[in-house]
Amino acid sequence: MSTSALSATDLEDALQAVLKQGSLVAEDGSHVVDGLEPRFIATPYSAAELAAVLACANEHGAAIIPWGAGSNMMLGNVPERYDVALSTARLDRVIEYEPADLVVTVEAGLTLAKLQALLNKHGQFLPIEGPLDATIGGLLAVGHGGPSQQAYGRPRDWLLGCRIALADGTIVHTGGRVVKNVAGYDLSRMMVGSLGTLGVIVEVTLKVASLPAREELLLNTHADKIEACDAIRAGALRGLALRAACVLENKAAYWLSGPASAVERTRRELYEAHDGETERMDAEAGVQFGGALAVHDASDLEFRATVPPSKTAPTLQEFEACSRVLSLGIESACYPTVGIVLAWLSHGDVNAYASFIEQTRRAAVDAGGSLVVTRAPTDLKARLDVWGETSALSLMRSLKQEFDPKSILNPGRYVGSI
Amino acid sequence: MSSSGLPGVAVVQCHPDMSAAKPDTRSLDKGTIRLLERAVGKNAVLWRPEEVLAFEYDGTIERAMPQAVAFPDSAEQVAAVVGIALDAGLPVVPRGAGTGLSGGAVAALGGVVVALTRMKRILEIDAEDQLAVVEPGVVNLDLSKAAAPHGLYFAPDPSSQRACTLGGNVAENAGGPHCLAYGVTTNHVIGLEVVTPAGDIVEFGGRTSDTPGYDLRGLFVGSEGTLGIATKITLRLLRRPEATRTLLAIFDSVDQASAAVSAIIGGGIVPSALEMIDHHVISAVVQAMDVGYPADAGAVLLIEVDGLLDAVAEQALEMRDVCLAEGAREVRQADEAAEREKLWAGRKGAISALGRLAPNYYVLDGVVPRTKLPAVLRDIYRLGEEYGFPIANVFHAGDGNLHPNVLFDERKPGETQRVLEVGAAIMRLCVDAGGTITGEHGVGLEKRGYMDWIFSEEDIAAMAKVKAAFGSTDLYNPCKMFPTGKGCGEVSQAKIEHVMKQAGPDAYI
Numbered sequence: 001m002s003t004s005a006l007s008a009t010d011l012e013d014a015l016q017a018v019l020k021q022g023s024l025v026a027e028d029g030s031h032v033v034d035g036l037e038p039r040f041i042a043t044p045y046s047a048a049e050l051a052a053v054l055a056c057a058n059e060h061g062a063a064i065i066p067w068g069a070g071s072n073m074m075l076g077n078v079p080e081r082y083d084v085a086l087s088t089a090r091l092d093r094v095i096e097y098e099p100a101d102l103v104v105t106v107e108a109g110l111t112l113a114k115l116q117a118l119l120n121k122h123g124q125f126l127p128i129e130g131p132l133d134a135t136i137g138g139l140l141a142v143g144h145g146g147p148s149q150q151a152y153g154r155p156r157d158w159l160l161g162c163r164i165a166l167a168d169g170t171i172v173h174t175g176g177r178v179v180k181n182v183a184g185y186d187l188s189r190m191m192v193g194s195l196g197t198l199g200v201i202v203e204v205t206l207k208v209a210s211l212p213a214r215e216e217l218l219l220n221t222h223a224d225k226i227e228a229c230d231a232i233r234a235g236a237l238r239g240l241a242l243r244a245a246c247v248l249e250n251k252a253a254y255w256l257s258g259p260a261s262a263v264e265r266t267r268r269e270l271y272e273a274h275d276g277e278t279e280r281m282d283a284e285a286g287v288q289f290g291g292a293l294a295v296h297d298a299s300d301l302e303f304r305a306t307v308p309p310s311k312t313a314p315t316l317q318e319f320e321a322c323s324r325v326l327s328l329g330i331e332s333a334c335y336p337t338v339g340i341v342l343a344w345l346s347h348g349d350v351n352a353y354a355s356f357i358e359q360t361r362r363a364a365v366d367a368g369g370s371l372v373v374t375r376a377p378t379d380l381k382a383r384l385d386v387w388g389e390t391s392a393l394s395l396m397r398s399l400k401q402e403f404d405p406k407s408i409l410n411p412g413r414y415v416g417s418i
Numbered sequence: 419m420s421s422s423g424l425p426g427v428a429v430v431q432c433h434p435d436m437s438a439a440k441p442d443t444r445s446l447d448k449g450t451i452r453l454l455e456r457a458v459g460k461n462a463v464l465w466r467p468e469e470v471l472a473f474e475y476d477g478t479i480e481r482a483m484p485q486a487v488a489f490p491d492s493a494e495q496v497a498a499v500v501g502i503a504l505d506a507g508l509p510v511v512p513r514g515a516g517t518g519l520s521g522g523a524v525a526a527l528g529g530v531v532v533a534l535t536r537m538k539r540i541l542e543i544d545a546e547d548q549l550a551v552v553e554p555g556v557v558n559l560d561l562s563k564a565a566a567p568h569g570l571y572f573a574p575d576p577s578s579q580r581a582c583t584l585g586g587n588v589a590e591n592a593g594g595p596h597c598l599a600y601g602v603t604t605n606h607v608i609g610l611e612v613v614t615p616a617g618d619i620v621e622f623g624g625r626t627s628d629t630p631g632y633d634l635r636g637l638f639v640g641s642e643g644t645l646g647i648a649t650k651i652t653l654r655l656l657r658r659p660e661a662t663r664t665l666l667a668i669f670d671s672v673d674q675a676s677a678a679v680s681a682i683i684g685g686g687i688v689p690s691a692l693e694m695i696d697h698h699v700i701s702a703v704v705q706a707m708d709v710g711y712p713a714d715a716g717a718v719l720l721i722e723v724d725g726l727l728d729a730v731a732e733q734a735l736e737m738r739d740v741c742l743a744e745g746a747r748e749v750r751q752a753d754e755a756a757e758r759e760k761l762w763a764g765r766k767g768a769i770s771a772l773g774r775l776a777p778n779y780y781v782l783d784g785v786v787p788r789t790k791l792p793a794v795l796r797d798i799y800r801l802g803e804e805y806g807f808p809i810a811n812v813f814h815a816g817d818g819n820l821h822p823n824v825l826f827d828e829r830k831p832g833e834t835q836r837v838l839e840v841g842a843a844i845m846r847l848c849v850d851a852g853g854t855i856t857g858e859h860g861v862g863l864e865k866r867g868y869m870d871w872i873f874s875e876e877d878i879a880a881m882a883k884v885k886a887a888f889g890s891t892d893l894y895n896p897c898k899m900f901p902t903g904k905g906c907g908e909v910s911q912a913k914i915e916h917v918m919k920q921a922g923p924d925a926y927i
Binding site for chain 2: 098099100101102103123143144145149153154156157164166170171172173174176177178179180181182183184185186187189190192193194198209210211213237239240241258259260261262264265266306307308309310338339340368369370372387388390391392393395396398399401402403414415416
């Protein structure tokens with residue numbers, strides 16, 4: 001059903017009927033996606049209310065964009081339609097936390113900062129990284145791994161179960177509250193990285209980790225990025241106690257983490273193996289590490305390439321060469337042990353950016369990986385698929401058709417314009 | 419005709435209230451046999467009842483006769499076999515080594531078993547990127563052996579790792595003792611080539627941990643052969659740690675050992691393995707082999723830590739202190755490989771040693787929150803007393819993944835049925851404690867009846883949407899995982915005889 005067939009008053013009346021007073025407001029410029037404004041912003045008080053909004057939208061064929069904290073809304077293709085922003089901001093309760101089991105159940109709208117604060121009190125944390133004001137539901141819907149995935153794996157590895165509000169308003173649960181579980185299909189994993197196109201995560205049960213005994217940050221200066229990449233890979237191959245390692249400019253940044261003796265040994269080896277400048281920071285290694293990556297607001301375009309780890313340095317070289325040819329400004333951070341390159345482009349026009357992405361994506365795919373544009377101006381998005389080509393697309397379409405036959409959830413934003 | 423192996427253990431009432439009509443399964447005719455032979459080769463199809471008899475069971479009690487077994491040697495041949503069977507109205511049942519413990523490879527309604535054991539090539543070991551590309555029939559341990567010269571190994575280590583195939587591991591999302599720190603199969607699969615039920619050859623994931631689009635790889639792993647057949651698997655390999663320490667903590671009681679498990683997990687160290695072996699199992703092990711377990715212990719914990727040499731020494735000391743504080747009477751430590759292997763031999767040989775205690779045993783698989791271990795174990799022993807069966811426990815304590823083994827004698831009338839009853843009661847205990855019905859063996863044929871204990875109708879309907887999206891039908895590995903399959907009410911001796919009769923006159927040339 002197209003939005004033109006949809007009467008705004010009908011939809012508003014229907015939504016008002018299922019929502020508590022004050023849970024539905026008209027758009028105020030706060031929930032814009034790629035230049036599109038919704039008609040309404042719904043902020044339900046409970047999972048049941050959220051599901052009722054979906055049922056109502058489904059009936060009216062109204063397009064929904066689920067909204068956590070809005071920290072990753074620049075990801076995705078330009079939406080086909082957009083009627084209602086569906087916020088999880090009020091679903092922020094802690095349902096159950098048993099520190100001795102290292103398992104926590106929270107609503108999806110809880111922010112990462114609040115969750116980590118709760119866990120930290122008990123000497124624990126969740127090894128999923130992202131903006132601290134992001135919601136846990138949003139982070140999982142995006143599904144990108146942060147710097148620590150080298151030691152802690154992917155976000156999907158920490159999700160034990162969840163409750164999902166489906167497009168038709170049914171709430172289903174998947175997985176469980178124990179750390180090992182193979183009963184039924186793993187719909188939790190299906191949800192991670194699905195960008196809210198199959199349902200809205202309303203509650204999650206997560207495995208958590210104990211805080212490491214010791215953490216610190218070590219910065220080794222190298223001749224260039226490539227040398228820094230190689231040094232990091234050599235360190236990881238020796239099994240050193242690294243939580244993450246990143247190349248920033250010509251520095252190799254090491255996030256040391258683990259039992260005190262392992263961290264000391266790691267520091268010693270990295271220090272001894274290095275004949276250049278070394279800088280060591282004790283406290284808040286994670287904050288420093290995250291902070292180093294965050295400041296790129298001046299760029300126009302941001303992307304993320306994932307390649308087999310050994311291809312990190314060549315891929316990075318390819319990107320830089322391409323930026324020179326096209327006279328683009330490029331900043332990058334790469335994780336040579338997990339094969340991720342993040343880059344930020346500036347000083348170009350739409351044509352140059354489009355041609356850069358086309359060429360570098362080919363390089364990433366040839367290396368056995370992929371390239372996703374994670375932020376771009378709307379006029380550029382109109383010219384390229386931010387996700388790139390995907391295998392098994394027809395199966396993905398079938399999955400979407402089964403779960404959201406009227407395509408009301410994030411229409412057009414996902415791979416293959418799902 | 420009798421079903422070989424364990425006489426008289428064929429009757430299993432999996433889900434008593436299932437009276438829906440059976441899907442329209444047909445008998446196997448000569449034409450279909452010819453088509454299968456043309457697809458995979460004359461020597462790669464079995465159809466005479468005496469030939470397919472060996473394929474009527476896996477590692478569980480359930481059994482049922484397939485009408486034919488085909489051994490394809492490529493993705494294209496798999497697609498051909500699946501197409502021929504479905505076109506002929508015959509169920510398709512994928513099978514690895516048949517070591518599964520939930521009846522996943524049992525041809526519940528007969529049909530064509532797609533045996534993947536010919537596809538056993540290790541296609542690639544990429545030491546630099548620490549991954550391997552394998553065919554589904556490769557035996558789990560063979561991959562670690564092949565990776566060893568590169569200092570790498572495949573982490574999931576189910577007890578059947580000398581026999582079970584990686585394709586089967588993927589289907590069941592297999593675990594093992596060392597999954598505590600390193601995760602189960604799904605954490606190690608990064609790419610798959612799959613033949614879908616519709617016969618398409620598709621790729622999920624790739625050679626990196628992240629690919630754009632839905633995580634079809636994550637959906638497929640653990641789907642128990644109901645969404646397709648993996649024909650190529652890309653797996654993550656781990657680097658062998660610099661040092662490993664194995665501890666054997668000896669306790670007077672299971673309660674003390676359980677408390678030590680909670681203290682270790684809650685204390686912040688994640689050992690690479692944390693296994694419990696109770697007094698029943700210890701008595702079987704000491705009769706069967708000389709591994710030095712004290713015969714009079716109430717329970718032992720086998721604890722392993724690995725990593726940098728400096729760190730493991732420190733962690734081993736910490737573990738030792740925790741165990742002693744929880745009442746361990748002795749903690750032994752093995753540093754050298756030979757000593758460690760001796761301690762592990764008791765754990766790895768535990769299940770087969772159970773044969774010393776009783777003619778038969780029934781292996782269960784359930785999970786509880788780790789803090790509930792002491793209470794649930796007490797209740798399991800109590801149930802054993804109530805039903806009159808000794809229950810021997812050897813399990814992945816660090817994960818809360820229980821493996822109670824009900825010891826019985828199938829020759830005694832009615833015992834098998836009562837074993838299944840106590841099994842159900844134990845599953846109920848796990849669910850009531852906030853746990854689940856399977857941690858690593860799968861739902862399969864065995865536990866479909868328990869699915870509605872943990873999932874609502876809507877939950878199951880959501881899973882059915884996935885099945886539909888993959889183009890999977892009632893004929894595709896029927897009677898697995900879903901609580902209400904058509905015509906899957908029982909797999910009985912009568913059913914088996916019926917299947918064999920069906921295969922009979924027409925199939926014999």
